[in-house]
Amino acid sequence: MSHFGRSGPPDISDTYSLLILNITFRTTADDLFPLFDKYGKVVDIFIPKDRRTGDSRGFAFVRYKYADEAQKAVDRLDGRVVDGREITVQFAKYGPNAERIHKGRIVESAPRSGHRSRSRSPRRRHRDDHYRDRDYRRSRSRSHDRYERDRYRGKDRDSRRRSRSRSASPDYSKGRGRGRYDDDRRSVSRSISASPARRSPSTRKSPSPRKSPPRGESPDRRSRDGRSPSRRSVSPRGRLADSRSPSPQNSDVDE
DNA sequence: GTTGAGCGTT
Secondary structure (H helix, E strand, O other): OOOOOOOOOOOHHHOEEEEEEOOOOOOOHHHHHHHHHOOOOEEEEEOOEOOOOOOEOOOEEEEEOOHHHHHHHHHHHOOOEEOOEEOEEEEOOOOOOHHHHOOOOOOOOOOOOOOOOOOOOOOOOOOOOOOHHHHHHHOOOOOOHHHHHHHHHHHHHHHHHHHHHHOOOHHHHOOOOOOHHHHHHHHHHHOOOOOOOOOOHHHOOOOOOOOOOOOOOOHHHHHHOOOOOOOOOOOOOOOHHHHOOOOHHHHOOOO
């Protein structure tokens, strides 16, 4: 019983999952098993590993048979130094429905309320850029993410209506999907030459003393991607000619 | 060989 996570998820309906964070990348289930097993009956331990390298991701899941034991382990092992690192033990949620699986079964992070301020150093959230490998897993499709996205779609509908004249364009590719590579590439070529503060819409201070007009242009629309069909955001090329006027002659006639 | 917020395998 040393190799955990080899037979897939056992009967989680009768087990309590604990999430172990802040563990070293070298800590394995075998190292946590004796530690957690001492406080209760550990049913299974699973440590997500990289599919390519197989290295630990830095956190593990410990399944207990009883909640009282799990709670005890959380209270006793939370903040424990393992392998020179302070680990963080807390109840884990199995997916977005974790809190719905069984009220009082998996979800149980209540008795610890107001006492979770251990040593969570607010370190920089930014990580090395060259380490995009880890980003892929962080970007995991979050089930509940769909919710927000759905709402976005609703708003998008409005946007789409206006730009419906020129849809299905390569521009669509941009906007979502985290243009990391694109950004990086542009950054390198423009990081020095480009002005530091010029792309941010927030820095857009009013050049005139008069206040911004409440109507006329919605800031949110410009904030979305900064591309307005009615503005000169479009490429200098006569691309609007193909959709606006079939005649190349009227390219100049804009508005 | 590095890293350090977070939530997982059949």
